Structures are given as structure tokens and as C-alpha cells.
Amino acid sequence: MNGKGGSIAGLALTALKSNFTSLERPYKLNFSVTYNCQSRCLTCNIWEIRPKDELTLEEIRKFTEKNNYFKWITITGGEPFLRSDMADIAKAFIENCKDLYIITIPTNSLCNIDMVKRKVIEVLDTGVPRLVITVSLDGYRELHDKIRGIPGNFDKAMENYRMLQEIKRDHPNLDMVFGYTISKFNSGQFEKTFNSVKEVFPNVTYNDFHINLAQTSETYYKNANLSISPIGNGTSEELSEIYSKRMRMYDPMHLVENAFLKKLIEFAKEGKTPVKCRSLDASLFLDGWGNVYPSIMWNRKIGNIREVDYDLSKLWHNGEAEGVRKAIKNGSEPNEWTSCEAYQSLTGNILKIL
Numbered sequence: 001m002n003g004k005g006g007s008i009a010g011l012a013l014t015a016l017k018s019n020f021t022s023l024e025r026p027y028k029l030n031f032s033v034t035y036n037c038q039s040r041c042l043t044c045n046i047w048e049i050r051p052k053d054e055l056t057l058e059e060i061r062k063f064t065e066k067n068n069y070f071k072w073i074t075i076t077g078g079e080p081f082l083r084s085d086m087a088d089i090a091k092a093f094i095e096n097c098k099d100l101y102i103i104t105i106p107t108n109s110l111c112n113i114d115m116v117k118r119k120v121i122e123v124l125d126t127g128v129p130r131l132v133i134t135v136s137l138d139g140y141r142e143l144h145d146k147i148r149g150i151p152g153n154f155d156k157a158m159e160n161y162r163m164l165q166e167i168k169r170d171h172p173n174l175d176m177v178f179g180y181t182i183s184k185f186n187s188g189q190f191e192k193t194f195n196s197v198k199e200v201f202p203n204v205t206y207n208d209f210h211i212n213l214a215q216t217s218e219t220y221y222k223n224a225n226l227s228i229s230p231i232g233n234g235t236s237e238e239l240s241e242i243y244s245k246r247m248r249m250y251d252p253m254h255l256v257e258n259a260f261l262k263k264l265i266e267f268a269k270e271g272k273t274p275v276k277c278r279s280l281d282a283s284l285f286l287d288g289w290g291n292v293y294p295s296i297m298w299n300r301k302i303g304n305i306r307e308v309d310y311d312l313s314k315l316w317h318n319g320e321a322e323g324v325r326k327a328i329k330n331g332s333e334p335n336e337w338t339s340c341e342a343y344q345s346l347t348g349n350i351l352k353i354l
């Protein structure tokens with residue numbers, strides 16, 4: 001396989017189109033390929049699940065054949081690289097979704113580094129236009145290891161990042177970023193974390209970090225019982241500081257990421273979704289068992305792809321899906337601002353980022 005895939009222009013055009021009309025089908029898929037995870041995060045309960053009967057590679061292949069229009073796919077977990085067929089899953093999407101431009105994959109850096117390297121190269125060698133690996137990092141050495149519950153996790157994240165930098169030398173279609181989630185456990189600690197990373201990677205900049213806020217979700221993180229929110233702990237001030245540092249080194253390539261961060265400041269102040277949600281229009285969340293939800297944060301299942309022979313179009317306009325769209329129209333969707341959904345919301349409300 002050596003597919004050319006889609007283009008950023010194709011993705012941008014679809015996102016622009018979504019400003020003016022409802023889309024015929026979604027262009028962004030958020031897919032949790034497994035709930036297995038070897039981490040012990042204080043912010044998430046996924047690691048307590050021992051999942052059984054998750055979608056097989058054959059089932060995922062069928063799904064990619066019948067729904068071959070995605071331009072952007074986030075393959076998430078648990079820890080996605082715990083699936084031995086992780087590269088084949090990505091390849092099934094690349095093979096069938098001819099307009100696919102970008103795949104993003106987060107990792108907790110706890111898998112065998114040589115295995116991850118092999119799988120990343122395998123995916124890159126398909127010719128996928130862009131693969132972005134997000135290396136989770138929630139603090140400086142002691143803090144990250146404490147939040148993640150795994151001694152040595154910080155050092156493994158650094159090793160993983162270095163390995164990805166090395167791959168990038170021969171694979172310009174790879175990008176990597178640190179994924180920093182602010183929770184009540186690390187609020188106010190970004191600068192110290194940034195400096196600790198700079199000791200390892202002197203050229204690292206604020207643009208090498210993607211910032212999220214810890215949020216609760218019954219559907220995805222299974223953490224509705226946890227008190228983890230940093231809201232009200234000076235978080236909006238911390239985010240404003242990060243934002244202004246990013247803007248000092250302004251890079252137009254980070255337009256949407258900067259817009260996401262700016263709106264995250266609003267979300268941290270008010271706890272309200274800052275831009276109209278585009279779930280079940282531009283995007284959806286598919287869990288490891290084939291259940292389809294509007295988003296990772298919204299516990300409102302519209303069906304299961306196993307019950308419709310893996311054909312999403314058979315669920316897309318059912319009564320439950322239309323009910324979700326009506327709720328969004330009425331403004332009664334849950335408040336959320338996560339990277340899984342926010343980019344589609346921003347690019348589908350373009351005036352908010354200009």
C-alpha cells in the first residue's frame with residue numbers, strides 16, 4: 001500500500017462547508033480501539049476496565065469499507081498501542097478512506113518502545129499524508145509519575161518523544177506533540193513541567209504542547225465519580241499565560257490550535273461550551289464495542305454498528321440521532337471543550353477563529 005490520501009485543502013473545504021449547511025456525513029471519527037490500559041491515572045477510570053469482546057480487526061475492516069469518507073481519524077484508547085493489530089487498524093482506514101488526510105494517536109508511553117517504533121513506521125510507510133502522535137505528559141518527573149501512578153513514566157515519555165523525533169528525520173509525514181491535561185492535581189505546574197522538558201529537549205517550544213482540561217465522562221473516561229476539575233484554581237490565568245507565550249511566537253500553522261486554547265480559557269472561567277457543538281454532524285465517537293455516541297462526553301448512544309452490519313448510515317438519521325441534533329439546536333447538550341470535538345466546532349463556526 002502506498003496511498004496518497006487526502007489533502008489539507010480537502011479537509012479545510014469540508015470544514016468550511018459545515019459553516020453553511022449540514023453535512024451529508026461526518027468527516028471526523030473519534031475511535032477508541034481498546035479500553036485496555038496499563039496506566040493508573042488519578043484522572044481516569046479506564047484502566048480499571050478489563051474489556052472483553054471489543055471490535056476485531058475484521059469488524060473494523062468492514063466498518064472502514066462501508067464508511068470510507070473520513071478525512072480525520074483519532075485512534076484512541078485506553079492505550080491504542082496495546083492492540084497488537086494497531087498498525088493494521090490504521091492501515092485499514094488508510095486503504096479505504098481515500099480522502100483521509102490525518103490520523104492522530106495518543107500514547108501513554110508505557111508500551112515497548114521498539115514495538116511502537118515499528119508500528120509507527122509501518123503506518124507512515126503507507127504514505128498517509130499526516131500522522132500525529134500525542135505523547136501524554138501531565139507534569140515534571142515526580143508529578144507526572146504521581147498523576148499517572150507509574151514510576152518512571154516521565155522518563156519513558158521522554159524516550160518515546162526522542163524516538164519519534166528520530167523517525168521524523170526520514171518521515172516528514174510524522175508530527176508529535178506533548179499532550180498536557182490540566183487537572184486539580186497539576187494546576188499551576190505547567191511552567192515547571194515545560195522547563196523540565198526543556199532540560200531534555202532544549203529546542204522545545206510552547207507550540208510543542210497541546211493543552212487540555214481534565215473533564216468527566218460516563219461514556220468514555222468512566223470517571224463521573226471523580227473530583228478532578230481544575231476550574232476555579234487559577235486555571236484560566238495559567239492558560240492565559242500559556243496562550244500569550246504561544247502568541248509571542250505566532251505561527252499561522254497553529255491557527256486552530258491557538259483558537260482552541262483561547263476558547264479553553266473561556267471554558268475554564270465559565271464551564272460552558274464556548275462554541276456551538278458539531279457532534280453528529282461533523283463527528284462522532286465510536287467505542288471499542290461498536291457503540292456510537294455524539295461525542296466522548298455525551299452519554300447518549302444512538303446505536304451499535306454491529307447491529308447494522310457496520311454501516312453507519314443506517315444509524316445516522318435514526319430517532320435518537322435526530323433527538324441529539326435537536327438538543328444541540330436547543331442548546332441543551334452537555335458543556336464540554338475537548339480536542340476530540342472542539343476543532344470541528346471551531347472550523348464549523350469559522351467567524352469565531354478569525
Ligand code: SF4
Pocket residue numbers: 037038039040041043044045046047077078079108
Ligand atoms: S487517561 Fe489515558 S493513560 Fe490514563 S488511564 Fe485513562 S486511558 Fe489510560
